[in-house]
Amino acid sequence: xxxxxxxxxxxxxxxxxxxxxxxxxxxxxxxxxxxxxxxxxxxxxxxxxxxxxxxxxxxxxxxxxxxxxxxxxxxxxxxxxxxxxxxxxxxxxxxxxxxxxxxxxxxxxxxxxxxxxxxxxxxxxxxxxxxxxxxxxxxxxxxxxxxxxxxxxxxxxxxxxxxxxxxxxxxxxxxxxxxxxxxxxxxxxxxxxxxxxxxxxxxxxxxxxxxxxxxxxxxxxxxxxxxxxxxxxxxxxxxxxxxx
Ligand SMILES: [Ca+2]
Ligand SMILES: [Ca+2]
Numbered sequence: 694x695x696x697x698x699x700x701x702x703x704x705x706x707x708x709x710x711x712x713x714x715x716x717x718x719x720x721x722x723x724x725x726x727x728x729x730x731x732x733x734x735x736x737x738x739x740x741x742x743x744x745x746x747x748x749x750x751x752x753x754x755x756x757x758x759x760x761x762x763x764x765x766x767x768x769x770x771x772x773x774x775x776x777x778x779x780x781x782x783x784x785x786x787x788x789x790x791x792x793x794x795x796x797x798x799x800x801x802x803x804x805x806x807x808x809x810x811x812x813x814x815x816x817x818x819x820x821x822x823x824x825x826x827x828x829x830x831x832x833x834x835x836x837x838x839x840x841x842x843x844x845x846x847x848x849x850x851x852x853x854x855x856x857x858x859x860x861x862x863x864x865x866x867x868x869x870x871x872x873x874x875x876x877x878x879x880x881x882x883x884x885x886x887x888x889x890x891x892x893x894x895x896x897x898x899x900x901x902x903x904x905x906x907x908x909x910x911x912x913x914x915x916x917x918x919x920x921x922x923x924x925x926x927x928x929x930x931x932x933x934x935x936x937x
Pocket of ligand 2: 776850926
């Protein structure tokens with residue numbers, strides 16, 4: 694079809710309009726709103742890869758181009774800071790206390806809560822019977838003496854990432870936190886000691902299937918207690934999250 698020259702401006706305008714509009718209509722999806730999907734550009738100060746140097750190339754290469762929005766949202770709530778690194782003493786975090794005065798201290802409260810077969814509670818909060826499962830390494834036991842109660846965020850890690858500025862009562866509340874279900878976790882003594890005070894940059898549970906849940910809990914407890922993450926730790930969390 695031949696178009697009369699007198700219509701050229703209108704045809705040109707239509708083509709331009711079509712080009713401008715097509716990116717927004719072509720996908721059939723609404724443009725994400727900023728609140729629906731936090732993007733990296735919205736939180737530059739909290740995403741160290743923005744300033745990626747040569748040493749960070751490997752980490753970036755391991756990650757898919759796009760993070761799941763729920764993970765991105767969680768990660769964006771973390772604040773980055775260097776660790777304190779001095780002054781930690783385990784005795785600064787008083788535990789195990791019996792905050793509700795029922796005769797069972799925090800350690801036993803966690804054992805009772807997490808038992809996969811509940812023990813009976815005798816006399817002075819003696820646990821009789823019961824079965825426990827250590828999700829870190831897949832070990833089951835009927836002897837709670839084999840299990841430690843792990844501070845998911847180790848006390849030293851907490852100290853170094855913010856608790857150094859807390860009061861003694863805040864530190865006691867953190868060390869006996871029964872309000873966050875995953876802040877304290879009953880696991881084999883051997884896995885707890887292998888973890889020691891390391892964060893996910895240097896230690897993840899031997900049970901690989903638990904990694905996603907582990908770092909989600911790690912992030913949630915850090916956010917709740919407003920503890921910061923250091924850069925290596927943040928990169929490790931992102932790397933694991935990218936495979937979840
Ligand atoms: Ca108690
Ligand atoms: Ca750390």
